[in-house]
Amino acid sequence: MSELLGIVCLIFISALFAMSEIAIAAARKIKLKIMMDEGYHGAEQVLKLQAQPGAFFAMVQIALNAIAILGGILGEQALTDTVRSYLAMVYQGAMLDQVSFVISFMIITSLFILFADLLPKRVAMLMPEAVAIRVVGLMNAVTTAFKPLVLFFNGVTNLVLKLLGFPTERKDEVTTEEIVAMMDAGAKSGTLQAQEYQLIGNVLELECRTLPMAMTTRESIAFLDISDDSKAICQKVLDNPHNQFLVCDGHLDKLIGFVDTKQILKQLLRGEMVHLNEQIIEKEVFYLPETLTLSEALNAFKSSNEQFAVVVxxxxxxxxxxxxxxLMSSFMGDLVTFHGEEQIVQRDNESWLVDGSTPMVDLCRVIGWEDVPEVNQYETVAGFLIYRLKRLPKRADYILCDGFKFEAIDIEGVRVEQLLVSRIKDSISEVVL
Structure with a gap:
């Protein structure tokens, strides 16, 4: 009976070490930091142990191997005679002792595999952080108790790793790909809402998008000419209700400054004729290069405390x-109110009407296209069509690429105003002139 109780104790202790090993190894660093902020003291200990796990894993392996040896010795003593007595009722041949030993060995091994290995490890994998913070204190104490053996085996292990050229410590670096994978998992499980998923994805793309993807292009800029009379100024303000207007001398490349529409309103309220003079024109214009990413542009706005910038x-x-x-709309997407026409209009399940200035990343997200070729060569859908055609497109020109057809259906001068994007079965890439 004492031997059986010893086996039960060994199984319990082995299960504890196996569970601790898996839990501390599988505990997520981000989750542990959150738990630490919430007041879980064990979380900080787990993070420290994960940073330098060599001594802990050495201790676990020493304990598990010692328990396995003891379990084999006690199991042979406790079960072999009992199995022999029951087996003798049906078999009394020359192999009785050997068969009894094999059966008792299989029973002990099965008990250890099931209760000391599989079950505790499954539990640890299901809730690694919760298990880790509960066992880390005990594991640290055991590691300290076995410190001489731990230092020896850990030192030998580190030496072998260095000789083989492997690192001796784990580096925890959270990459963008890992964040995206976590987002995908959260979206599939339902813990991350669709709007949250879209918002986080847009924020991660701020480093990939450049200013041309968010700016109002040159031909769409409404500006005031320094020579405009009162009637012309009022008409432009009525047609384009903006807070500020650029003031130019003939064309945009001769930029003088900008004027706030409040200054124009003050002239009207005073009963004066609206006119542009040095008193109301701000000469200090905020410029940004077109090569900036949206993230860099946001930082530039934060530093300058300006509301708009001229992109050159x-x-x-x-x-x-x-x-x-x-810039806010570029990553807030549908979460902010949008006034005006949509850039992507779905006609049916297989086709979309797309504005030529639509960022290619936005279209790819809508149509579910992942492996876009040579994405660094263009930014908009119109740019993609021009790049693939190797010339300025004409109406009805189209290309086939990876199962999609891109057709120019509205051309304004040399500008591609609108395209029809369709999903087709033929995935052969070709250009039709």
Whole structure:
């Protein structure tokens, strides 16, 4: 009976060490940091143990191997005679002792596999953080108790790892790919709502998108000419209700400054003729290069405390204008109120009407296209069509690429205003002139 109780105790202790090993190894660093902030003291200990796990794993292996040896010795003593007595009732041949030993060995091994290995490890995998913070204190104490043996085996292990060129410590670096994988898992399980999933995805793309994807392009900029009379100024303000207007001398590349529409309103309220003068024109214009990413642009706005910026290219020519609202809309998406026409309109399950200035990443998200070729060569859907055609497209020109057809259906001068994107069965890439 004492031997059987000894086996039960060994199984329990082995299960504790096996559960601790899996739980501490599988505990997620981000989850542990959250638990630490919430006041779970064991979480900090687990993080420290994960940073330098060598001594802990050495101790666990010493304990598990010692328990396995003791379990074999006690099991042979406790079960072999009992199994022999029952087996003798049906078999009394020359192999009785050997068969009895094999059966008792299989019973002990099965008990250890089931109750000291599989079950505790499954429990630890299901809730690794909860188990880890409960056992870490005991594991640290045992590691300290076996410190001489632990130091010896851990030192030998580190030496072998260095000789083989492997690192001796784990580096926990959370990459963008890991964050995206966690988001996908959260979205599939339902813990992450669709709007939250879209918002986080857009934020992660801020480093990939450049200013041209969010700005108002040059041809769409409404500006005031320094020579405009009162009637022309009032008409432009009525047609384009903006807070600020650029003031130019003939065209955008001769930019003088900008004027706040409040100043124009003050002139009207005073009964004066609206006119542009140095008193109401702000000369300090905030410029940003078009090569900036949206993340860099947000930081620039934060530092300057400006509401809008003029976007210029490498030749100092104005290519667009961008506001804080434009940048916010670029990653808030459908969560902010959008006034105007949608850039992507779905006609049916297999086709979409797309504005030529739509960022390619937005279209790919809508149509479910992941492996886009040569994404660094263009930014908009129109740019993709031009790049694939190797020329300016004409109406009805189209390309086939990876099961999608991109057809220009509305051309304004040299500008691609609208495209029809359709999903097709033929995935062969070709250009039709």
């Amino acid at each position: 290219n490498e030749y100092a020519l104005v290519v667009g204008i961008v506001t804080i609202k434009d």
